[in-house]
Amino acid sequence: MDLFDLGLVFATLRLAAPLAAAAMGELLAERSGVLNIGIEGMMLCGALAAFAIGTATGSPVLASLAGSLTGVAAAALFAVFVLWRRADPIVTGTALNLFALGATGSAYRLLYPPEVPLSDAPAVADWLPGLNPFVVGTALLVVGVGAFLSYTRAGLAVRAAGERAEAAHSQGVRVAAARWGCTLAGGACAGLAGAMLVLWISNTFVEGMTSGRGFVALALVLFGGYRPGRIVLGALLFGAANALQFRLQALGLEIPYALLLMTPYLLTLLVLALFAGRVRAPSDLARPFIARE
């Protein structure tokens, strides 16, 4: 096996797509003024749901749908506390991640006791080499989110809610509705990303299998300066770096395994150190909004 070939490109796409989808979810939420630290947990919930429905029905479509809807449910739990109770989004998001880890872990162990043989989740096969339905779906999602935010009235309202909630409200924008909608839609993106991990990458569920991808998605939004195209570019860079890391493992180089596993996190930290300081976040990000009559 060579270090570089077409397989590396395919692997890059496979590793980048879930990151890009999850980052679109984060982008939607943040543009509306909601800092969503719980993307990781929403992905994990989506992954388990996709696995459960996928093995039960054998339908990858139903499994993806279940993943997205479970992402929405997890996002709703987050939104109840952050938007309704005006709880701190960072603490609430951290709690959601803990909740997702515990809930998916216990549900998985109860649903699939060790004595029952596990079946694989249905795999979403490529249409053509490298052209997977999930690649197409992610591309459509990115274009859709970008067009929505830039060219529609509703997208303008969302951005206004994130930049100047007070002013938007006085212009008749329903700030709370925009934030709820974007948080839930973001949950759907994250849940779909989790479903991709199960139906496309590993074909099974493993506890904590998202292993920080939700946080990488958060960093990608900053890296991309809140612009969908640049976020995708970042996701592809990450995918490529990760694919290369797996390739190095497979080639059996004398690099300790744990250090190779560390590279995505080091890379994310490096990207943040280089780009985070220059990015201007939406002005009203993570600020609760109370309508004054």
Add this chain to the structure above:
Amino acid sequence: MRRAELVAPVAAILAALALSALLLLLLGANPVDALGALVKGAFGDRLALENTLVRMAPLLLIGAGISIAFRCGVWNIGGEGQLYAGALVATWVATRLLPGAEAVLLVPLVLLAGAAAGALWGGIAAGLRVGRGVSEVLSTILLNFIAVLGVAWAVHGPLQELSGAYPQSDTFPAAARLPMLPGSLRVHAGVLLAMVLPVAIWILLFRSAAGLRLRAVGLSPEASRYAGIYPLRETVRVLLISGGLAGLAGAVEVSGVTGRLFENLSPGYGFTGIAVALLARLHPLGVLPAALLFAALASGSGAMQRIAGVPAVTVQVIEAFVIFFSVGFALPRRNG
């Protein structure tokens, strides 16, 4: 503490327990049996009680550190990584650097090395925040992954036991172990230290000018700037303090409990510490009962799994509910 301040945390616990009971029903377990098994596993006999006290130590240290960080408006989510960094360096000192030293020297050195490593790990996040404008939320989360993998690398590589049999460090020499308290089998001196330090943090936070500055920054960075306080300097301080406490917790774990370093050393103490601090309403003294509660949950969860068939990870769900209800209903809400 005024009565109203006690009502909210107790209500948060009760609400979380009620929701957890509902969840247990949904999972097909009997909530009364499960919670009964949990309480028995945490307090049922002498060994269970000692086990709970031992688990309380890291939660006290991390919880006190997180209280002070959150009070200053610094979101240190990196307790887990700081704990691992502390355990790693403490193990290096005990098994590689000075394995032959005397106990009077070695035990304090091991603990100090752990605290310094945790402070350094928090300091990286502080440096990225001050120098590069990176939010400490993301950097501390990423540093968690890096520290956990760093320990995995160390116990497969430079710190692996000399026999090379398992991915774990050599056992600590006796002189590097925290002594047991008189009359106990498992409760080590670190538990006592962990009970005293929150009091010191309380004095620092509420009875010193430095603490006033930290709290002022948390209440309003802009206003504190007018008062001649540099918010970023306070940010660095609390990341060093809370990181140091978490690193100390890691050193206490390896020196007082396990006697060696291995992967999965911590069952998520760094994250549970956040729940502890929030339930304590970010009060360093409130951390004492809150840590006892979560330590009991952790040490009782094994019995719950054995007796009632409820997976031990369910305890994480209960923890998450306590955080949700604490921030949603018990802590003062933020206004725009």
